[in-house]
Amino acid sequence: MPDTQELRINGKTVRVEADRDRTLLGVLRDDLGLTGSKYGCGEGRCGACTVMIDGAPARSCITKLGAVASREVTTIEGLERDGKLHPLQQAFLDAGAMQCAYCTSGMIVAGAALLRQNPSPSRQDIVEYMDGNICRCGTYHRIIAAIQSAARAVKEASR
Amino acid sequence: MNLPTESPDLAEPTPEIEFERYELREEPAYHFALDRRDFLKGLGGGLLVLYLLDRESPDAEAQESGRRRRGGFNRAPVPQDVGAWLHIGEDGKISVFTGKAEVGQNIRTSLTQAVAEELRVPMSAVTMVMADTRLTPFDMGTFGSRTTPDMSRRLHRAAAAARETLIDIAAETWKADRKDLAAKDGAVVQTTTGDRLAYGKLTGGRKLTRTVTDDTPVTPAERWTISGHDAAKVDGRSFVTGAHPYSCDIRRPGMWYGKVLRPPTYHASLVSVDSSAAQAMPDVKVVRDGDFVGVVAPSEQLAARALAAIRAEWKPGPAISDRDLFRDLKNPGGQRPPARGGRGGFGGPNGNAGSIADGLAAADVHSEGTYTIAYIAHAPLEPRAAVAEWANGELTVWTGTQRPFGVRGELMDAFKVPEARVRVIVPDTGSGYGGKHTGEAAVEAARLAREASRPVKLVWTREEEFTWAYFRPAGVIEIRAGVKKDGSITAWEFHNHNSGGSGVQCPYRAANQAVAFHPSQSPLRQGSYRALASTANHFARESHIDDLARAIGMDPLEFRLKNLKDERMRDVLTAAARAFGWGRKPESDHGIGIAVGTEKGGFVATCAEVAVDRSSGRVHVVRAVSAFDCGAVVNPDHLKNQVEGALVMGLGGALYEAIAFDNGKIQNPKFSKYRVPRFRDVPEIEVVLIDRKDVAPAGAGETPIVAIAPAVGNAIRNATGVRLRSMPMVPRGLKV
Numbered sequence A: 001m002p003d004t005q006e007l008r009i010n011g012k013t014v015r016v017e018a019d020r021d022r023t024l025l026g027v028l029r030d031d032l033g034l035t036g037s038k039y040g041c042g043e044g045r046c047g048a049c050t051v052m053i054d055g056a057p058a059r060s061c062i063t064k065l066g067a068v069a070s071r072e073v074t075t076i077e078g079l080e081r082d083g084k085l086h087p088l089q090q091a092f093l094d095a096g097a098m099q100c101a102y103c104t105s106g107m108i109v110a111g112a113a114l115l116r117q118n119p120s121p122s123r124q125d126i127v128e129y130m131d132g133n134i135c136r137c138g139t140y141h142r143i144i145a146a147i148q149s150a151a152r153a154v155k156e157a158s159r
Numbered sequence B: 001m002n003l004p005t006e007s008p009d010l011a012e013p014t015p016e017i018e019f020e021r022y023e024l025r026e027e028p029a030y031h032f033a034l035d036r037r038d039f040l041k042g043l044g045g046g047l048l049v050l051y052l053l054d055r056e057s058p059d060a061e062a063q064e065s066g067r068r069r070r071g072g073f074n075r076a077p078v079p080q081d082v083g084a085w086l087h088i089g090e091d092g093k094i095s096v097f098t099g100k101a102e103v104g105q106n107i108r109t110s111l112t113q114a115v116a117e118e119l120r121v122p123m124s125a126v127t128m129v130m131a132d133t134r135l136t137p138f139d140m141g142t143f144g145s146r147t148t149p150d151m152s153r154r155l156h157r158a159a160a161a162a163r164e165t166l167i168d169i170a171a172e173t174w175k176a177d178r179k180d181l182a183a184k185d186g187a188v189v190q191t192t193t194g195d196r197l198a199y200g201k202l203t204g205g206r207k208l209t210r211t212v213t214d215d216t217p218v219t220p221a222e223r224w225t226i227s228g229h230d231a232a233k234v235d236g237r238s239f240v241t242g243a244h245p246y247s248c249d250i251r252r253p254g255m256w257y258g259k260v261l262r263p264p265t266y267h268a269s270l271v272s273v274d275s276s277a278a279q280a281m282p283d284v285k286v287v288r289d290g291d292f293v294g295v296v297a298p299s300e301q302l303a304a305r306a307l308a309a310i311r312a313e314w315k316p317g318p319a320i321s322d323r324d325l326f327r328d329l330k331n332p333g334g335q336r337p338p339a340r341g342g343r344g345g346f347g348g349p350n351g352n353a354g355s356i357a358d359g360l361a362a363a364d365v366h367s368e369g370t371y372t373i374a375y376i377a378h379a380p381l382e383p384r385a386a387v388a389e390w391a392n393g394e395l396t397v398w399t400g401t402q403r404p405f406g407v408r409g410e411l412m413d414a415f416k417v418p419e420a421r422v423r424v425i426v427p428d429t430g431s432g433y434g435g436k437h438t439g440e441a442a443v444e445a446a447r448l449a450r451e452a453s454r455p456v457k458l459v460w461t462r463e464e465e466f467t468w469a470y471f472r473p474a475g476v477i478e479i480r481a482g483v484k485k486d487g488s489i490t491a492w493e494f495h496n497h498n499s500g501g502s503g504v505q506c507p508y509r510a511a512n513q514a515v516a517f518h519p520s521q522s523p524l525r526q527g528s529y530r531a532l533a534s535t536a537n538h539f540a541r542e543s544h545i546d547d548l549a550r551a552i553g554m555d556p557l558e559f560r561l562k563n564l565k566d567e568r569m570r571d572v573l574t575a576a577a578r579a580f581g582w583g584r585k586p587e588s589d590h591g592i593g594i595a596v597g598t599e600k601g602g603f604v605a606t607c608a609e610v611a612v613d614r615s616s617g618r619v620h621v622v623r624a625v626s627a628f629d630c631g632a633v634v635n636p637d638h639l640k641n642q643v644e645g646a647l648v649m650g651l652g653g654a655l656y657e658a659i660a661f662d663n664g665k666i667q668n669p670k671f672s673k674y675r676v677p678r679f680r681d682v683p684e685i686e687v688v689l690i691d692r693k694d695v696a697p698a699g700a701g702e703t704p705i706v707a708i709a710p711a712v713g714n715a716i717r718n719a720t721g722v723r724l725r726s727m728p729m730v731p732r733g734l735k736v
Ligand code: FES
Pocket: A038, A039, A040, A041, A042, A043, A044, A045, A046, A047, A048, A049, A050, A059, A060, A061, A062
């Protein structure tokens, strides 16, 4: 039976009426209209559904709604601030790091989580951290380049 | 490697190589176009340019009329002859309409470049309306690497004609000499006075129609300022913010969610269904129609629950298994009746010449090999998805497909509705790679929506996509060849069973040749895939050529250059070898390999370096260099992106990907069981583009995938002495 739950999504408190055992991905997409997070596998193996929970990357397709109560969820829609793209979003555009772009939301959220944790990741750090995210179009090395250039941009901006 | 020269298996008469069977391209059953004519009326004032297809042009293959038309003003067009159209409104708004679909190959961007180039406007001034069967002209589909050679050329011509027409009108308006006028930034400018008239104003409230054909002159490639240069992906921002709506993101008022009951095994048939438990759930609707059983519910979760509550009894089909696959593909009559195949694609003479027996007799060394190719899945990251809505007897479906008009045909057939009452809209799609030519999800969603009397969304699960979409054909390839010590090839015999005819031709000089494609019966549903059978045929040929070179102690690059006829193939080969640093001795447990190929008017050579970890058996491709020539380059950065992506995707089929099936059931329908290339697999990649301004551009989405597998196989051979003759080569690692 649906419960009413308070969630923190992208810095706002929202109320949803939904079963606690529904997936976070389903609720984000179908109930809250936040369709930037994608379904790609439903088993935590492709990363298309990646969101941040309290700043750490999580697969929303295997995260139950009940598990995110009172925690801070950030989706791809929450990365842009006051009309300004997150440096990694901008870096993806600059590096042309996409083809069909279906993987892009999950890649950017995972990459942004990495940069929070490790502001200057090496290529090997990126490969290890991002290995759970699939890009079937094969744009991986452009994504690596985008993460590296976003890391540089952030460092320069904070100087 | 001296092997017997007579083989009864190979001696049987072989049919002519037929057209590629797997490029699905059936035409729709009907071809009314009245609704499109209505649409044209609906466009406001301004200039409309219709690109008419010429019977003699290759574009006309799917078209019906044989009459040749010339360009001119206000001629009544016959709608089904129109290949594209372009409209410049009184407000100056430029809209272009094409039936092609954006599935990640960035054609929305490259086609926008074509129009912006000819109209001398910034790309942002152009709106590209794509793949909407109500708004855009009929198009066979987005496949076969035809968008750039066909559609890009059409749009260059349509836009060039529009520009020249506007200059004509301006000359008349100003009573000026045409040569003093130029098109610039959305206006015609008088170079002597600096006066300007915006495109929108020039038409002055009139509705002008102009038709153009293939003979309209366009800006030559060496004068391009927008085409031929890098341009950012159109709508890029909406992709990095997650705002772009894919089919699976479409929401309609009152929309519910659907699920479809699937058979437990391939070719099983439904005996009985008990859906009472599902029907008893509040708000759940169960649909049964022949073998089709589906449910509709207000949430996806409830739909899934209802589906799970259905009890069904199935009669199993034949217990097909991958164990018998290659034996059966060689012996038609194997595991089940013929699968459906398409027509089309590959043509040309099969180059049979001389006598294989004579050629082998003249050879110093013979070499014989059998290569096997597994079924693989496209596994586009966006699985099949559709939203269907019926209103007033009209059906609208949003779905990701490479063939919007083909899917419309499927819907018309399934629901017996006329063309004018079905509309298929294809939002830019989460890729296809040849795997989205069909409309299963569209038909299923429409069936459910009709029953539920409300819009229904159906998104296939990953398991469904892996199981019920179609696969790249499996195949067996047999080669016999003979070579002289001086490096000349005396015999080349090549048989492809089932996987397809694309790329079977031998590009090397060989005095005696026999090349054949043998259709077979596929136990699994098979269809198009990026570059079709070319990948399999290149893998076998380029592996075998390498062995011939080794057998006579000649460098594989030198051997290829000695025997290759085609200048463009030789050029890509040399370019790749140079960029790679061919000839350098690799460190221990590393190996280098090279391969070359051609497909769909493009030429590619790839060099690869692999590292083999003898203890773990892991094979890692550390470096790959591809040189690619597809004529004049339209957008260098996007082209590189395509070549890089093809290399990475090709690694999957080369090294690990294979569909496993047993007892009629797909055994690995998940990303946790089906290994696709990931970050850790990505080599250092370098792409060398050969830009031939004098050659009309060919498509680029497919060809660059054909050379990576043999290059890697040859590198493994170089590192370990082991020749791997199966794709995938190392699904469980390499034991040496
Ligand atoms: S959809 Fe969640 S990881 Fe694939």
